[in-house]
Amino acid sequence: MELHVRKVSKVFGTKAAVDNVSFSLREGGFVGVIGRSGAGKSTLLRMLNRLTDASSGQILVDGTDILALSGRAKRDWQSRCAMVFQQFNLVPRLDVTANVLHGLLGRRATLPTLLNLWSGADIDRALSILERLGIAHEATKRAEDLSGGQQQRVAIARALMQDPALILADEPIASLDPMNAQIVMDTLKRIQTEDGRMVIANLHTLDTARRYCDRVIGMRDGRVVFDGTPEQLTLGVARDIYGADATFSESATSTDIGALSTDRDYAAAMLDD
């Protein structure tokens, strides 16, 4: 998949949350987007997934401007690029398997979905994805009874159910302890390397970006101020991205996440025309 983001902006009122952003991804890989809170990372990801409309610009995926899609074509694109959120956005009272099956929402007629009419083949596939992610033994538990790390793996399983070419992960480990954060990042990395899916993840710590990413995009005030390899991400560059003064340290790069979309928003967007 080739992805070209061309001069994309998003203006809220008078403020440009994303300001004339351009970059190209030609070979897939694991891409990290870093920057301080409010830099525009979430807005960029949400425009890629069409959860938020851009104010201007183009996003070309294999030659098609996905910002111009509507109706069925827009839904098809949304099922090709699955989202993973910081707060997991599972349906808490539903069991794990049902949550994973919700990954098919964008591809199915609404009525069978509402009635929970999944085929045996769908259920088998959901279970094999859970098996692959090491959580098959939790398949019948309610989502809300799982640990944060397990819930995020369920969310990744739900994303995989869409068989996406691209996975967009918005601060996927920001709510997790270090051990679970590592399990979740390892899972995303495995999916990227073993399946050849492209992953774009908003990350709030530099060490994670360095460890997992092939490419890092640094944003500041809505603009791309760095685009390079983890090796090029020196402390000086990081200072520039985070806009920090001489007191800047790597441990001070955590973000304060604002309101993320709810699972209701997500489901609505997947069903939306």
Ligand SMILES: Nc1ncnc2c1ncn2[C@@H]1O[C@H](COP(=O)(O)OP(=O)(O)OP(=O)(O)O)[C@@H](O)[C@H]1O
């Ligand atoms: N729906 C909205 N209405 C108005 N302003 C918004 C909206 N969504 C985002 N913004 C603003 O756009 C800017 C970029 O926000 P965004 O959430 O994309 O940043 P971010 O880098 O993802 O930050 P964080 O790490 O805190 O999530 C911020 O100033 C934010 O307040």
